[in-house]
Amino acid sequence: MWRPRPHSRRVSCFSHDKKGKRTGATIVETALVMPVFFMFVFAIIEFGHATMINNVLKNACRTAARWGSATGATTAQVEQYARDRMGGAVNPAMVNIQIKDASMFDTGGDAPKTNADFQAMPDIELENAEPRQMFMVRASIPYGEVSLIPQPWLGGVTLSGQTFTRHE
Template identity: 40%
Template structure:
């Protein structure tokens, strides 16, 4: 009895640690890709490729959804950042972006796709995400 409870406890620790690893990787990939995309002459496709490259060491990049969006909505006041639906923001081609124009890179992955153990035991319908907002140069 004690061993089975300890096994479940240990499995939970491992699974949550893996989830935090993925969240950190998503945030780091979005931030590094946004910094890369802030430079002049970099395309949106190159930013997406950069995210794929950075995610490849943690999980299959094909599992992730990458958004590169015009984040001009962040410049308007008053603004509630919790009310933003990133999927509905307009797409942006970074090669055509104006200097100081805000853009967002957001990367999300369904937890079921990256979980170590079957997720029916721990969580359902959870999406992990990371993001960064940067000004184009």
């Protein structure tokens, strides 16, 4: 015959019935986990912001180069057009825009890797450019100028976008 068990009371170490058993454990665990959690969340936000700025620079270069190659605009007009395209996401006055002659790459070769290599490329006046002459529009800004949270360990990082296109 089945007999019910006498009611037994189980007490776990996680129970709050015994006073003093886990006093303050939740606060200590929260104090250890929350800083790591917030660092992770802020890193995701910062990475997303940097990616957005990088995409804005690339898009501004691409649209300015297309506009400049098709309309016969001057170099200064193309530079201003690029600045106008990025105005909502970044302060355009802080962005370094270079418009250079890239016809040296008609025979092949790799694009420059460093900012000094880009600076060494010859300047071009698009108003006087030959048909089918290749040129480059490049926009760059130091990461520290646009970061949401100051990060001194990323001081040497530069966000940039560039486009190579031919003049029509």
